[in-house]
Amino acid sequence: MESTYRLQLRPGFGFAEAADIAEYLAELGVGAVYTSPVLTPTPGSTHGYDVVDPTRANPELGGEAGRAAMVARLRALGLDLVVDIVPNHMAVEVPSANQWWWDVLAHGPSSRFAGHFDIASFPVLVPVLGSDDEVSQLTVDGDRLRYHDHEFPIAPGTGEGTAQEVHERQHYRLVDWRRASKELNYRRFFDITTLAGVRVEVPEVFEDTHREVLRWIADGDVQGLRVDHPDGLADPGGYAERLAERAGCWIVVEKILEPGESLPASWPVAGTTGYDALREVCGVFVDPAAEKAVNAIAADLGVPTDYGSVVDECRRLITDTSLAAEVTRIARLLSDVDIERASRVVAEVMAAFPVYRSYQPEDDEHWLAAVEAVRGTHPDLADAVDTLDRQVRADPRGELATRLQQTSGMVVAKGTEDTAFYRYTRFVALNEVGGDPGRFGVGLDEFHAAQASREATHPRAMTTLSTHDTKRSEDVRARLAVLAEIPDEFAEVVRRWTERRGLPEPTLNLLAWQTLVGAWPITADRLADYLTKASREAKVRTSWTDGDEEFDAAVAAWPHQVLGDPGLLAEVRAFAARITPPGWSNALGQKLLQLAGPGIPDVYQGTELWDLSLVDPDNRRPVDFTERRDLLDKLAAGWPPPVDETGAAKLHVVRTVLRLRRERPELFTGYRPVGAEGPADQHVVAFERSGLIAVATRFPARLTDWGGTRLALPVGSWVDQLTGRASDGDLAETLADYPVALLLRGE
Structure with missing residues (x-):
């Protein structure tokens, strides 16, 4: 493929x-x-x-x-x-739907499937009750124990007496859902108690x-x-x-x-x-020179600009709250350290990981980096760190090392992707899975080095720009990248809009304005759903488990207030119109570089046209394939689409590259950067595969004209597959119709 x-x-x-x-x-x-x-x-x-x-x-x-x-x-x-x-993992939300889990609940350690799940001890805690007192609401219905719509098995021979007496005889205990974070005794997927870990x-x-x-x-x-x-x-x-x-x-x-x-x-x-490719491809369209100005806007609005500090704070929040049960389970495996210090050192080491997890014994580098970081910042824990390090490295395949590595990924993911990415909102085009929002953009040399490395080491790896897990679609990020070219303009409007109708929490406020212009046009209901999720993931003023009704109501009402303010709406519409065309240019550039570059490219459903989706479930909305079929038929008939709101130009790029990949895969091997010469040389990114050159425009909002800038084309005749026009490297001519080109060497 x-x-x-x-x-x-x-x-x-x-x-x-x-x-x-x-x-x-x-x-x-x-x-x-x-x-x-x-x-x-x-x-x-x-x-x-x-x-x-x-x-x-x-x-x-x-x-x-x-x-x-x-x-x-x-x-x-x-x-x-x-x-x-x-x-x-497997789902256990509806026990009767999962026959393996049902059997474990019914028969406990003697179940054939008890070893299929990562269960620490019996009885298994099942956190479904509104409070522990609600155990009084249990009823017996034949061979099942019921709690409202939930039903659980009754072990053979244990069904006599009151429902509460029957409950006490089972291999599970129904408990207050709030106890899960500190007491759960089975491994789960992140902090989701309805997804039980499988061995x-x-x-x-x-x-x-x-x-x-x-x-x-x-x-x-x-x-x-x-x-x-x-x-x-x-x-x-x-x-x-x-x-x-x-x-x-x-x-x-x-x-x-x-x-x-x-x-x-x-x-x-x-x-x-392919999240690594996503960071590189999207990052090369973000102007690193804007970082100082973007930091100034954020600081002025009360938004933090020290990414490392935000991440540290968020990871410790996770170890202390939603994953506290996992921390305690690991701490109990540490010998010769009291449980309180053991829990603290385990939490600190996992929070300090420079990557999601290490892979011992093959990889000690990242484990040692985390250990050294804790030694340096917490000298009072030095003896406990030494003990932990010694025991982990003495048995790198043992339970202590294994659970530490499994859980560090949970801490990093929940603390970074699902918390810090919603708090560190200075420039959210960078806040993507696999990304590093603390690094402002990707330079040309770094971009080319990364692509060459992928071709050399993993030429059949998947590459992507949008997935079901991305925080915002590739086209939203492409449009937001334009803000790095006009930071002063954005600063002016966002300050004015905030004075008029700002949200009461600064990080959410800046996120909201970026989301509004990045996903424009967007309905009030879609934006309200997104901001509700974002505010709860950020865990600043509200959360999924500890909400603030007044704040939640203000967040839900905000999109309707903004879109219902005619004067403000006109300004938002005008600013969105300002950044949309250069956003289209970035989007076409991203797509071409991904599709033509090293790896096996994935196209997420619907993104062959403009797609302005946000985080799930927004990015799982139905796709109009009839519209796409109709446009594809026009392209097949020879229609040269304009770059406009239909997105047909993106479909043209996708169709052209994918068909060429399928028909002539030998073209998509090797990798060599192609440079440019002239006053606008930093506005182009180009590379050659094997007789094929991909060319994309960078920083289009600041580009006035190509002014004699030329690609340093290898010897040969080159024809753009998007337009059919021959190219001698003059970018003004090569990119006259589209901000991208796919040049094929003639026979």
């Missing part, structure tokens, strides 16, 4: 609907359909990551018959299939959870796998080796790499799912 197209399957858009658009995707040039998880999830799931039965295809998507019919359609059109799998490092568990997917691969139905959240596994490297050996297909892992971090060399996978 030379490219993938991500589809978010859900009830109402299942296997049959995917088969219906397969011809469109083939005509677009896609190499493989890449689906969200298709094994059976919690009934009604809109995303599929909450699997309850890994042994059968999701009946709400069409079941096994629907899956087989979709595969037949894809095969007929020459399309591969890549599926998303979730080895780290795929156990051979029997691996077989039970992967048997059906491996059958699909063996039958030729599936050609690739995307592995969700490998950092949550006890032994990610061992898992990758086992999966690669059994599957023998293209495998990418959802591994978040910090800038400068590499995927462990021993993992037999094609690479990551």
